[in-house]
Amino acid sequence: MEDITEIAILGMGNIGTEFVEILQHQLSEIEDITNQKIKISKILVTDLNKERNVQIKQNIITTNPDEIFNNKNISIVIEIMGGVDPAFEYVSKCLESSKSVITANKDLIATHGKILFQKAKKNNVSILFEAAVASGTPIISTLIRDLSYSNINSIRAIINGTSNFILSEMEEKNTEFMEALKLAQKLGYAEPDPTNDIEGFDARYKLSILSSLAFKTEVEYPKLHVEGISKIDSIDFQYAKELGYSIKLLAIAEKIKSGILARVHPAMIDVNNPLAKISGAMNAIEIQEKLLGTVIIQGPGAGPSPTSSGILSDLIHVLKTKHNSQSVPNLINNLQINDIKTLESRFYLRFIVHDKAGVLSKMSNILGEESISIASVIQKENTNLEEKYADLVFMTYKSSQSSIDKAIQKIAKLDVVDQLKSLIRVE
Numbered sequence: 001m002e003d004i005t006e007i008a009i010l011g012m013g014n015i016g017t018e019f020v021e022i023l024q025h026q027l028s029e030i031e032d033i034t035n036q037k038i039k040i041s042k043i044l045v046t047d048l049n050k051e052r053n054v055q056i057k058q059n060i061i062t063t064n065p066d067e068i069f070n071n072k073n074i075s076i077v078i079e080i081m082g083g084v085d086p087a088f089e090y091v092s093k094c095l096e097s098s099k100s101v102i103t104a105n106k107d108l109i110a111t112h113g114k115i116l117f118q119k120a121k122k123n124n125v126s127i128l129f130e131a132a133v134a135s136g137t138p139i140i141s142t143l144i145r146d147l148s149y150s151n152i153n154s155i156r157a158i159i160n161g162t163s164n165f166i167l168s169e170m171e172e173k174n175t176e177f178m179e180a181l182k183l184a185q186k187l188g189y190a191e192p193d194p195t196n197d198i199e200g201f202d203a204r205y206k207l208s209i210l211s212s213l214a215f216k217t218e219v220e221y222p223k224l225h226v227e228g229i230s231k232i233d234s235i236d237f238q239y240a241k242e243l244g245y246s247i248k249l250l251a252i253a254e255k256i257k258s259g260i261l262a263r264v265h266p267a268m269i270d271v272n273n274p275l276a277k278i279s280g281a282m283n284a285i286e287i288q289e290k291l292l293g294t295v296i297i298q299g300p301g302a303g304p305s306p307t308s309s310g311i312l313s314d315l316i317h318v319l320k321t322k323h324n325s326q327s328v329p330n331l332i333n334n335l336q337i338n339d340i341k342t343l344e345s346r347f348y349l350r351f352i353v354h355d356k357a358g359v360l361s362k363m364s365n366i367l368g369e370e371s372i373s374i375a376s377v378i379q380k381e382n383t384n385l386e387e388k389y390a391d392l393v394f395m396t397y398k399s400s401q402s403s404i405d406k407a408i409q410k411i412a413k414l415d416v417v418d419q420l421k422s423l424i425r426v427e
């Protein structure tokens, strides 16, 4: 067996504790697979006195990151402290001192991925981040290594377990959004402040990473359109069912003539589509590739064990490839990121209208003026509202986002229309 490989870990919280325990448990197996001895030399934390639920020597725990940056024997650093600052500074220093880095930090990769990849290449070390999207579900390595030759047309993904849990509850148990959110919080699927998950920001970070890798171009997350799930009502699921659809928070990136169109928003998908069957906190990513056709990878999106699995797989890869930069993503393209206004899609529109004669024809006329063809209409008394209000649901044929926006503005001015309650794109 070769010399000892010394590793350091930045962070020893939920993930770090589980990861160290698994590493200790499987150490001899990993050493056999990689033909190397492994030793954890340092673990960085903020609080030296905190009780740690794993057996480690107290003298390897430190609050001083320089003990890691300046230790020439440490060749691999695992960053599981989270956040962008100071993680960016610490990871940069590790790469610059020729240490390979493994991270589970999606915020860090989505924000500074390109510059970190450049630093890794410059120093001929690795940076791997399997656990940053869909925890240990092997999507990152699939995109970087297995599909590196590929011509990917699109990605459609359910990559926020919290939102998918809430939507599944609303669909299966006919509950309203707030009730489903409270249950998600009670079960630990949603944080006390759930904004990042329910408003789509977490999925947008992950989509920027996946689409950067799929299309080999930098996809900056602030350029991506994002809408969350908090405005969806349980009645939308009833209409969706009537029309043959399920509702999911989808992260979508597709190649179009002028570059890439990437977005996160609730979407109606055919009930027979495999993504419609992804229930609860699960994640799934559908890739459409020219030679391969459709591939779907499904697995847990969070949790200490799946996340540790992703980190472990990266660790084994770094050890086997001798820490070099061969697996660092090459963002060789410079594709344009297009605005959602360029989207062509079918739309589900639900308006609350006054229950009067002639409403439907006034609204249909406006849709016609904007060249929007109607595939189906449902008009029903809304029993949740005061009398004289009705739900008016339009399912359109393919129309442009800009035409829909114009039509909605005109419809909002009609005195017979109370409000647009839901706009859901149909995939």
Ligand SMILES: NC(=O)c1ccc[n+]([C@@H]2O[C@H](COP(=O)([O-])OP(=O)(O)OC[C@H]3O[C@@H](n4cnc5c(N)ncnc54)[C@H](OP(=O)(O)O)[C@@H]3O)[C@@H](O)[C@H]2O)c1
Binding pocket: 010, 011, 012, 013, 014, 015, 016, 044, 045, 046, 047, 048, 050, 079, 080, 081, 082, 083, 086, 104, 105, 106, 131, 132, 135, 301, 302, 303, 304, 307
């Ligand atoms: N939880 C999941 O299911 C999951 C899934 C995929 C990816 N991830 C990612 O994994 C990472 C870790 O998540 P976690 O849930 O384990 O976080 P966590 O429980 O909050 O643990 C963070 C750890 O980092 C240490 N730390 C934080 N800031 C530090 C600083 N400035 N200097 C030194 N140490 C610092 C903390 O030290 P103390 O212990 O002393 O406070 C703690 O040990 C995050 O990037 C997260 O997004 C998590």
